[in-house]
Amino acid sequence: MKIQSVRFGEIDVGANAVIHFPAGIAPFGKKLDFVVLAGGEKHPNSLVSLPYQGMEENPQAYVGCRLEKDESEMLGGQELAWLQSLQFPQLGFWVGHAGKLFPDRDIGIEAHHLQSVHIERMEQLCIVLILTIEAKQVTANLLAPVLVNTEAGIGRQVVVAAGVEQVRVPVPACRVTLQAI
């Protein structure tokens, strides 16, 4: 199916790549659908070069539950991806794989968070963090990570123990570089 993205133009994605967010993403409304767009071979695993404005090549859509891997790889092995809204072509978020960006940090996910996206096995789960890219700094929202049940195609932004985490935590510079265009 074809979807419209202001950032990347018209993109072809599989219908099974759609992730439904019953509660949406605040404050953009409820019952929103998103797809994950991740870069291709040009982005090696350990270091992702991210064009700041616009990508020349069309990113590929990855469906984590369709890959033959032991754990969910919704971002196709990449650290960063673009979460594109289907309802609003102007709406999208840079997201980062929580475990890859902050490997030594406990993200604080609790059982009730997992229940909210019907996780029964950990392989179904992918945790991404919404990133803010400003000037030459990338920060991640560790207070409100996004949980995705890649098998069921359900997503939800949850809040972890408030007061401990922050909404703009700098992403370690060695993991992400920006190329200003």
Add this chain to the structure above:
Amino acid sequence: MLVLTRRLDEEVVIGGEISVKVVEIRGNVVRLGFSAPSDVIIHRKEVYEEIVRANEAAAGISAEEIEQLQK
């Protein structure tokens, strides 16, 4: 604002689908329990506002701007 008085263990129903229960009262602190369908988000107000700010900054666009663009 609608103001209702409840005692410990009493509940309030909102919209027929959301319920709020007073689960504990300790001094001037009230603990509230919530039941709601999956499309409803429930957060402490200051946390909700912080998340909205962060999400709009990350998206580079506000909900209001998107609404304007739909017209």
